[in-house]
Amino acid sequence: MSIAQNTETIAKLRCIGCGATPDSAGQDFRCAACGDLLEFFFPGWNLDSPASGQHPIASGAPGVPARLNGRDARSSTDPAALKSLWLSRRTSRDALDQSGVWRFRELLPHIPPEHAITLREGNTPLYHLPRCARAAGVENLHAKHQGMNPTASFKDTGMTFAASSAHQQEFRWVACASTGNTSASMAAYAARGNMHSLVLIPDGKISWGKLSQSLDYGALTCQLRTDFDGCVRILNELVRQKPVYLLNSVNPYRIEGQKTAAIELMEQLAWEPPDHIIVPGGNLGNSSAIGKALVEMRELKLISRLPKLSIIQAQGANPFYRSVREFGGKKLEPMTADTQATAIRIGNPASWKKALRVLQATGGEVEQVTEVEIAAAKAEIGADGIGCEPASAVTLAGLKKLRRSGFVKPGESVVLILTGHLLKDPDFTIKFHRGSLFAGMPDEPESAQAKYLQRAPIVLDADLGAVIAALDAAERNS
Ligand code: F0G
Numbered sequence: 001m002s003i004a005q006n007t008e009t010i011a012k013l014r015c016i017g018c019g020a021t022p023d024s025a026g027q028d029f030r031c032a033a034c035g036d037l038l039e040f041f042f043p044g045w046n047l048d049s050p051a052s053g054q055h056p057i058a059s060g061a062p063g064v065p066a067r068l069n070g071r072d073a074r075s076s077t078d079p080a081a082l083k084s085l086w087l088s089r090r091t092s093r094d095a096l097d098q099s100g101v102w103r104f105r106e107l108l109p110h111i112p113p114e115h116a117i118t119l120r121e122g123n124t125p126l127y128h129l130p131r132c133a134r135a136a137g138v139e140n141l142h143a144k145h146q147g148m149n150p151t152a153s154f155k156d157t158g159m160t161f162a163a164s165s166a167h168q169q170e171f172r173w174v175a176c177a178s179t180g181n182t183s184a185s186m187a188a189y190a191a192r193g194n195m196h197s198l199v200l201i202p203d204g205k206i207s208w209g210k211l212s213q214s215l216d217y218g219a220l221t222c223q224l225r226t227d228f229d230g231c232v233r234i235l236n237e238l239v240r241q242k243p244v245y246l247l248n249s250v251n252p253y254r255i256e257g258q259k260t261a262a263i264e265l266m267e268q269l270a271w272e273p274p275d276h277i278i279v280p281g282g283n284l285g286n287s288s289a290i291g292k293a294l295v296e297m298r299e300l301k302l303i304s305r306l307p308k309l310s311i312i313q314a315q316g317a318n319p320f321y322r323s324v325r326e327f328g329g330k331k332l333e334p335m336t337a338d339t340q341a342t343a344i345r346i347g348n349p350a351s352w353k354k355a356l357r358v359l360q361a362t363g364g365e366v367e368q369v370t371e372v373e374i375a376a377a378k379a380e381i382g383a384d385g386i387g388c389e390p391a392s393a394v395t396l397a398g399l400k401k402l403r404r405s406g407f408v409k410p411g412e413s414v415v416l417i418l419t420g421h422l423l424k425d426p427d428f429t430i431k432f433h434r435g436s437l438f439a440g441m442p443d444e445p446e447s448a449q450a451k452y453l454q455r456a457p458i459v460l461d462a463d464l465g466a467v468i469a470a471l472d473a474a475e476r477n478s
Contacts, residue, residue: 010044011109013252016353027239029250037354039292040109040252045300079302082106086267100124101157101260107296108161108256115168117193119150121160122260126268126415131384132396137403140413142274143381143395144265147388147421151213154261154286154419155185161257162247163189171245172196175238177231178248179282179343180210181420186247187217198244200224200231205342207389207425227337229348249285250350258289259296265415266303273307275412278395278402280419281311281320281366282344284355290417291358307415309364310407311355312398314339314374314391320352321368329356340428340437341374343391343420365407369397372446375432379453382429387422433457 014021017036025038086104089097096102096113100122126144133141146154163186166174174190175198176182183199183206190197199214203223214221224231232248239246249255266273273294279287290309297303313321317337323329334348349355359366369377377400378393395416402408422429431437433454438447460466 121156152421153181158254158257162253166245173244180206184213187219259293262293284351288354341390373397376450389420392418
């Protein structure tokens with residue numbers, strides 16, 4: 001399969017291990033020489049001579065959308081011209097301009113617009129979190145809520161781009177292994193692009209919200225009696241035998257699309273980077289993508305310095321934390337993962353080497369948090385009127401630890417990346433508030449600390465007096 005043949009020469013594939021630059025990738029998106037992951041790079045970015053020649057970046061006149069990747073448009077590396085072009089697209093009626101991913105297409109490999117499948121993804125809000133800031137001991141805390149995407153998780157930003165690549169290459173079938181969000185997103189984009197989708201998910205270990213999405217969007221959904229890592233193994237075998245297009249985040253198009261979350265974030269911050277960005281770590285595609293975008297934006301002088309990007313894992317699913325802390329990042333020992341934050345229940349993360357590079361490039365930290373810390377942080381984000389799914393809440397729990405260790409200073413600015421919507425996993429939330437989330441588990445004693453955050457529903461007779469008594473009691477306790 002030729003992956004890169006239709007991309008512009010300006011975007012090339014490179015192996016992150018041996019540095020080989022193949023013209024195309026195999027079905028598994030691994031380097032044919034050494035088996036490591038591939039990434040896109042942009043040799044045409046002439047960073048030293050901003051005004052000169054063959055550059056992929058279109059300046060275009062403000063208000064006049066440039067054609068995809070600026071072909072036939074004037075070329076420039078001028079960061080100001082890029083910023084104004086991207087801003088001008090916000091008032092455009094063009095579907096691609098309205099997407100928070102395709103709006104930044106000058107920094108992405110070329111995919112012809114007729115193949116673009118978009119649900120107007122991206123465009124996610126940046127929220128101030130005042131209560132969480134107080135709880136964490138920082139003054140300036142924001143959350144970029146990627147759960148506000150069309151299928152309610154950050155996966156849509158990568159999926160629009162990688163599904164479009166599948167469409168361009170005329171695949172009938174796309175496939176992924178997933179803890180639930182990738183599959184929901186893939187199923188939606190496949191349906192929009194008239195492709196069939198095959199979902200491999202661990203039986204009983206994904207939330208109903210996510211499973212229901214994949215069913216409704218029409219995927220062939222297989223619940224395998226294994227974990228996420230087992231699903232990945234089977235999928236890797238499958239793509240070698242069947243002409244299905246792999247849409248896990250080893251696919252470098254996914255990473256490119258997911259880069260745009262960081263670009264959009266910088267635009268929202270008027271191109272003034274925060275001191276810290278904190279992301280959850282599962283398969284480690286998202287941290288790799290955000291880090292890649294930060295490094296590229298600095299190279300292109302869109303930002304003047306790099307925020308520190310820190311990655312947080314659940315203690316029961318912490319292979320990357322252990323790799324960095326115990327082995328100095330020299331190796332990663334796969335593990336059997338377990339956490340109630342099922343989205344990040346991953347023991348053998350594919351993109352760990354890419355994520356390690358991001359930590360090193362930005363000077364970020366890696367942390368792990370307990371199940372109770374995750375549940376408490378989730379309720380705190382909820383109490384700020386925002387909410388998120390459990391895996392996203394590791395960011396706030398991790399921030400608290402990074403404050404305690406002194407890595408984050410009280411006066412520094414912090415952005416949490418919230419990856420999924422509160423309604424993705426209502427079971428977790430209801431169990432937490434009813435006090436049954438940790439019943440009979442080793443975490444039960446520790447969970448007493450989070451009791452003050454629980455708001456169990458109250459069952460009453462249909463009686464006005466009973467409701468008034470409940471209201472008065474709540475007022476006294478507030
Ligand atoms: N948060 C949520 C809500 C997720 O769904 C995932 C990953 C992550 C964080 C971790 O991101 O893998 O890029 O490090 N979910 C994948 C899935 C694995 O199949 O939906 P990562």
